[in-house]
Amino acid sequence: MLFAMIFRRSVPMLRRHCVFLAALAATSPLEAVTATQEILIRGGTVVTSERRFDADVRVRDGTIVEIGTGLAAGAGARVIDATGLRVMPGGVDPHVHLGGRTRDDYRTGSQAALAGGITTISNFAFPAGEQTLAEAIEREAAVIGEQAIADVILHAGITPGTEQAEMTTLGGETGQTSTKIFMVWTTFDAAVPNHMATMAEAGRAGILTMVHCEDWPILAHAIAELTAAERTSLEYFPDSRPVLAEVVACQRAVAMAEATGAPIYAVHVSSAGALRVLQEARDRGLSVFVETRPIYLHFTRERFEGPDRGLYVGQPPLREQADQDALWAGIASGSVHVLATDHVAYRREEKLDPSQTISSHRAGLSNLQVVRPMLYSEGVVRGRISEERFVAVTSTNAARLFGLYPRKGTIAVGSDADIVLWDPNETRTIRDEDMFSGAGFSVYSGWEVTGWPVMTLRRGEVVYENGEVLAGAGSGELLRRGRWRAP
Numbered sequence: 001m002l003f004a005m006i007f008r009r010s011v012p013m014l015r016r017h018c019v020f021l022a023a024l025a026a027t028s029p030l031e032a033v034t035a036t037q038e039i040l041i042r043g044g045t046v047v048t049s050e051r052r053f054d055a056d057v058r059v060r061d062g063t064i065v066e067i068g069t070g071l072a073a074g075a076g077a078r079v080i081d082a083t084g085l086r087v088m089p090g091g092v093d094p095h096v097h098l099g100g101r102t103r104d105d106y107r108t109g110s111q112a113a114l115a116g117g118i119t120t121i122s123n124f125a126f127p128a129g130e131q132t133l134a135e136a137i138e139r140e141a142a143v144i145g146e147q148a149i150a151d152v153i154l155h156a157g158i159t160p161g162t163e164q165a166e167m168t169t170l171g172g173e174t175g176q177t178s179t180k181i182f183m184v185w186t187t188f189d190a191a192v193p194n195h196m197a198t199m200a201e202a203g204r205a206g207i208l209t210m211v212h213c214e215d216w217p218i219l220a221h222a223i224a225e226l227t228a229a230e231r232t233s234l235e236y237f238p239d240s241r242p243v244l245a246e247v248v249a250c251q252r253a254v255a256m257a258e259a260t261g262a263p264i265y266a267v268h269v270s271s272a273g274a275l276r277v278l279q280e281a282r283d284r285g286l287s288v289f290v291e292t293r294p295i296y297l298h299f300t301r302e303r304f305e306g307p308d309r310g311l312y313v314g315q316p317p318l319r320e321q322a323d324q325d326a327l328w329a330g331i332a333s334g335s336v337h338v339l340a341t342d343h344v345a346y347r348r349e350e351k352l353d354p355s356q357t358i359s360s361h362r363a364g365l366s367n368l369q370v371v372r373p374m375l376y377s378e379g380v381v382r383g384r385i386s387e388e389r390f391v392a393v394t395s396t397n398a399a400r401l402f403g404l405y406p407r408k409g410t411i412a413v414g415s416d417a418d419i420v421l422w423d424p425n426e427t428r429t430i431r432d433e434d435m436f437s438g439a440g441f442s443v444y445s446g447w448e449v450t451g452w453p454v455m456t457l458r459r460g461e462v463v464y465e466n467g468e469v470l471a472g473a474g475s476g477e478l479l480r481r482g483r484w485r486a487p
């Protein structure tokens with residue numbers, strides 16, 4: 001039985017429990033096709049973030065070796081008929097939470113991702129006790145080596161005790177060129193001078209700083225007022241985390257980026273106001289990048305009026321229709337760079353636990369398996385965004401920002417053969433029983449979607465086909481990444 005966690009402490013606590021879950025992970029008896037076998041994907045339509053074209057794709061030794069029309073199969077090649085299918089780069093999800101008290105480890109998280117056409121996932125490495133960031137990454141690397149099936153990147157979690165010198169060693173030693181700071185932590189304000197020095201050093205070292213933009217004092221004030229009025233139930237969750245807190249935090253984060261010259265990446269942007277602040281900063285030439293999250297595209301705050309409101313708890317909360325419209329417009333125009341899941345797996349009964357309040361609750365939703373089908377159906381099929389934008393926000397832009405491009409994030413000769421074969425016409429109803437996540441349910445169950453991943457290749461291996469994940473735990477890799485460069 002899990003207990004509700006105080007939200008502002010939840011993330012670092014999660015990470016410390018990761019190692020224990022590792023011991024519980026089972027391995028799959030199924031083995032994937034060997035990576036050395038040639039695979040010829042024939043007759044499909046290749047889609048990248050830039051263009052669409054009909055072509056065959058030859059894969060050998062884990063890599064895309066040829067793209068062209070009328071390619072002949074080599075001896076012993078597996079030929080895959082992709083007639084009527086899209087051939088798209090595997091998804092890159094740079095915002096995932098695995099391990100700890102949640103229900104997904106690297107194995108089940110990978111399975112959910114691969115079944116949803118995502119081949120690179122991520123996690124956060126928080127130092128436990130006196131650990132350095134590099135030691136925290138080393139600790140996670142060992143677990144990834146045993147559990148992961150998808151490829152993985154790690155973001156070092158900055159704490160008030162992080163030393164600036166760690167930035168210079170981070171990229172070089174660990175190959176993990178991103179960090180995250182949390183403006184939502186009670187410890188943030190006192191640590192701002194240290195955070196700014198760390199951010200400046202990160203900028204010089206080519207490391208991207210991710211920022212959770214919610215201003216703690218404004219949240220604390222809203223929570224105190226609601227508590228005084230005895231409005232602590234989750235019905236008031238959206239009121240407990242006002243847009244103002246996100247807007248102010250984005251303004252401060254932009255100011256920190258401007259003062260230090262360092263690039264920032266705002267995670268899970270949820271409101272039109274916050275998006276406007278970040279967009280204005282970009283218009284002034286600052287290196288400011290924007291991520292949003294599926295729940296803000298598909299739900300609005302009315303969900304908190306219903307009895308199953310606990311299912312929708314995430315930080316920041318669901319907003320108004322105008323906010324949702326602004327995020328869709330941002331994806332279409334390019335001012336939203338990345339759609340990432342902020343995947344956190346809790347079981348339905350945990351999310352609906354009636355003891356939760358505005359100040360103590362399980363934040364986050366399981367999203368890895370359906371983020372791309374939902375975006376394709378609601379975005380591409382409904383005519384809001386192009387297929388190229390779909391690829392850009394679910395794969396290419398994250399690969400560029402997190403130092404993986406062009407190894408990941410595109411279909412090109414020399415790139416890893418991380419490929420999803422996508423049926424643009426397949427209509428499915430999302431169902432709990434098809435979910436690989438340990439959450440055991442999807443908040444989107446019952447939604448009918450058009451566009452579905454039918455096969456996923458990771459580094460040239462068919463790792464997902466016919467509803468089954470074919471590769472075993474430990475076949476995923478912790479990827480070494482390049483230093484951040486302006487994309």
Ligand SMILES: [Zn+2]
Nearest residue numbers: 095096097342
């Ligand atoms: Zn998160």
